[in-house]
Amino acid sequence: MYQFNYHRPSTLDEARSLMAGAEDGVYLSGGMTLIPTLKQRLASPSDVIDLGAIPGLTGVTVNDGTVSVGGMTRHSEVAASEAIPALADLASRIGDAHVRNRGTIGGSIANSDPAADYPAAVVALGATVHTTNRSIAGSDYFTGLFETALHDGEIVTSVDFCVPDAAAYEKFPNPASRYAVVGVMVARCGDCICVGVTGAGACAFRATALEEALAADFSPGAVDGVGIDHSEYNSDIHASAEFRGHLVGVLTKRAVATIA
Amino acid sequence: MEITLTVNGAAKTVDVADNALLVDVLRESLGLTGTHVGCDTSQCGACVVHMNGDAVKSCTVLAGQANGADVTTIEGIGNPDDLHPMQEAFRDNHALQCGFCTPGMIMSAIDLVQKGGGALDEAAVRDGLEGNLCRCTGYHNIVKAVLAAQSST
Amino acid sequence: MEQAGESRIAQPRDRVWRALNDPEVLARCLDGCKSMTAVGDGEYEAEVGAKVGPVKATFKAAISLNDVIEPESYRLEVEVKGGAAGFAKGSATVNLEEVAGDDGDETLLTYRINGNIGGKLAQIGSRLVDAAARKMAARFFARFAVDFDTA
């Protein structure tokens, strides 16, 4: 690691002013991506601002059909929550036990790794991302590869999810890293069907063609008729874009079969 | 900077660099070399310790993040005359060969069993150990040991 | 790694061609470019701050234009040294075609890029290489197309 100044503010305001005053600062939440990156010397921030000591940013609360997850809530806590079983299931499959004990939802979605799990839920469960500055609709939040609607210095304080009538998350893990090669969250809320896909593209997205087909006929068979355009999908040594496209279909079917 | 933490029940105050890792504090500042380093991408699990009751990879925790924490390492769970049931199960089931992954594996296994409520089956144990690599045992005897320790505790 | 793409620019071809040979325009369009200086005929040096997620580094890039067929095509070669992170090399073959638009001559820009990365970036980050390269190329040519409106 290169040298940096470590800070551990106790309020959000303090965190933001540290960031504003830093030459090249970076927030640290769980550190599951940032710390390995620093160890590899692939980043050299001047200041690391740890959000871990700021009170009020953790916990899962349920209020009137909305589940609110604090930005610094560990994956393991969400995995143990009961309000949205599919969300708990998703959280229980992030990384490994140690990642779940340290990693946070805010850190995950602020990073916007194309293969992270949470983004599938953010786009599929009508989420609202609350930050120190504003609220952002889940569908507008992810903007590209490791890119989000967040501005410099903005901190994710909580994420609200709508409780669906039914939902399921299906994941095809990278055999080595356990990231999602493809992850699909299917949610049904009245007549509305949401299909959130992670791993396949530059960032999480809603598969609208699948959603339309499933809105007309909510059955696994309905997926078969949908052509999945994989031309812009990711490709690596574990899965070609074509295979990812195939998996989006397979996982969607399986998710539908679970909840149909 | 100075940090204070409780390690294996004893309060410790150590002066560390801002960019120090918890594993550096344990191995270098405190001489607790039972916690090992086997990779640099937070995958192998040789460095697992308990922090505030959870199994974590100490190579992926900054020393500052551990300020004020209660940390338990392999050295803190038992000794040759009074082994932790998980240590005993590892020995009884030949769940280790070269021993390098063993401390991290045992610390993960203890956390797994503690949180498993006595209900772990083989699949759950295999799942629960996905964050710890072992190159010697093929995991067969590790899984046996964890299941045995679950029934003995 | 190979990528291809195209964009249609509502400008006549020679104007597009001039822009493609203007280091100021290139610098404006290249994500994270902090400076670009001409060091010879068709040769430039640039300082580029690249950021892919948590990975963030400043690279020195050597850029050269080759196989120049004015005003139709050239091959832009980039070689980047990133110190501890490794290196990256790539080339973009850019073709300009005159097409008729509603309001006069327009230009169809097509590009084909290929490249490779080496060192730690390749070793650790191979899963992201394609996506990152696609993003950089797409962003460059998108900005290039828009640049005429603002320039």
Place this chain on the structure above:
Amino acid sequence: MASETGIGASVKRKEDARFITGAGNYTDDINAAGQTYMVFVRSPYARAKINGIDTADAAATDGVVAVFTGADLAADEIGDLPCGWMVKSKDGSDMVAPPHPPIATHAVNYVGEPYAVVIGETLEAARNGAEAVDADFEELPAVVDLSTAASADQIHESVPNNQAYDWELGDKAATDAAFDSAHHVATVDIVNNRLIPNAIEPRAALGEYDAAAGTYTLHTTSQNPHLERLVLAAFVNVAPEARLRVISPDVGGGFGSKIFVYAEETAVIWAAGKVRRPVKWRAERSESFLADCHGRDHVTTAQLALGEDGRFLGLRVKTKANMGAYLSTFASSVPTYLYGTLMAGQYTTPAIYVEVQSLYTNTAPVDAYRGAGRPEATYVVERCVETAAREMGIDPAEIRRRNFIQPGDFPYDTPVALTYDTGDYEASLDKALEHIDYGGFGARRAASESAGKKRGIGFSCYIEACGLAPSQVAISLGAGVGLFEVGEVRVDVTGSVTVVTGSHSHGQSHETTFAQIISDKLGVPFENVTVLHGDTGRSDYALGTYGSRSLAVGGSAIIKATDKIIAKGKKIAAHMLEAEEDQMEFADGTFTVADSNQSITFGEVAFSAYVPQNFPLEDLEPGLSEKAFYDPPNFTYPAGAHICEVEVDPDTGVVDIVDFVAVDDFGHVVNPMIVEGQVHGGLAQGIGQALLEHGVYDDAGQLVSGSYMDYTMPRADDLPSFTVDTTVTPCTHNPLGVKGCGEAGAIGSTAAVMNAVTDALGVASVSMPATPETVWRAASACGEAPKAPKEGE
């Protein structure tokens, strides 16, 4: 003494007490006062000329103690890293090995090759310095593809066609004739994927120089510290042998990768003398991926000729083997004497011809990895056999039975230079078939089918040559070292025993197994036996641990020393009891005068040996300590039958191993618990090769599977519990009747898995590793190849 701690008992391990409490003592746990830290500056290019290296900025970096390049080592006359096994080409010419300076001087030839070292007061300072080293590289096109390497750019000036050697074994004419008369010929094209060993402990070294004494001490993660010392002293010229002590403390796994003498420990110990301070280095995992020797990496075409009755008539094998950029310590022997010689397998194939062309590429050097040559051979033979069975419509178990060498045929001379001493292959297969419930397979397959899954079963009947090796044979075949082992048994004054062995243990449990042998033979309580290993300052020159040899060779040396102890003890006992030496008998820890009630315990004899009363000093020296060197007359031949059953999800390509049975014949077993553990670990690595692991270089020679994010290590949830059993035909030529068990799992299992996967899919072949996408693609195009009929179907 059939006791709870003697031979045959599953004694709990002595080693465990320290390992389970975090008290193990690994190289990186050792620190020396005033130590400095070394960082290697490594090439980001697969192939480049070095036009210059500017170290000025690095040297001026805060906290940097010294910066060295290859030129500095050359100036000190530090030699190249040698390859210790000479292999000759078909035409009788010697293999061609390029110069291999520990630190590159004029060119780099693989990503990760070190071209400078930086020593810092701290690790961070050394890293900062390493980043400031500025080399002027002229990148050249990399040679990566093994299949075209011979006609690609020449990598080394001294190596035409990038060829190390073009070797052959067997009778070409007889094999051609067998094919001419064949009823059927089965052909397989095989890629034996590149593997990265990945012992969980990264390699490390701590070098110290004592200027007053002029001595060097190197703590390092070596499987065989004596070999390390010999090479560093005699070939690399780091220090005189007598003034260099190499210590391998606790070592966290090796699997072959820690046999070799590498650049890193060479630079560490040399630099310790140079800067006159201790120098320490520990590999980052990223470095391990680049700089540890890799394993396997063959491209092979093989053909099996059969008669109408399914009897094997001839086998023809043509292999290209990837050596990487340089010839590592034992690299040349792996695809030749450890590979071609195993092509008979368990079968009576009368004519075999093997050709191996070993080639250089711009990739990390390839050397022995668990099994070393024998997994590759098994994979070739067993894929051929399975393919032939399917093509001829013969049950795969039955075709093997028809061709097994029979128990009455031993000793059996194969057409590829080995003489098998003993075995009963059908016994292992029968037991394995019973464990897997072969008869019920058809019903299980039907059940899978109705659940939308594809089930397959695959066999592998492997043999290995272990207990490396008779020095006589090895040296005549080009080995540059003898392959004996030393054992020393020191009886302490109080009757406890200290054993010093040259075989280093890094997971194999020598401290327990060897203590069991001593306890058994001398009647000394198990807890009173201490086994020391891994220190050239403690034991005589010996060869260390590799090739499943520790018990068969190292254990035999200990037995030999023990026999000397007993003989000496009898002398002492006879003196004490005033009896004749030839009247003395020894059993269960007691010396007895034959046909009398006069006896004396081992402990009393030990005490007397060191408190000698009235010893006739001309005939009887004080002391009770003996040493023996054991050089085996032949290899040992462990063999077994592995059967794998898989279920494939055709939608995702995921292969689930639903059952795995390994029945192995290791001869006598000293500690069944430990032996089973060795088999489990080997199976995980063999299955890893089949389904998960792959060292991938891109076209430019970049290692793109260079971390645990992309190199798929087997994890707990990738593997099933295994069914492991044994049969016993004792080795005929060593005192324990043992054969060795360390590599069997890795040798037998890979072919069993791939035979099961191809059986499930009904395809002729699937390339390794059988990843989900590979399997999905194969499944999407299946239905072409024949399936062999199975018993019970």
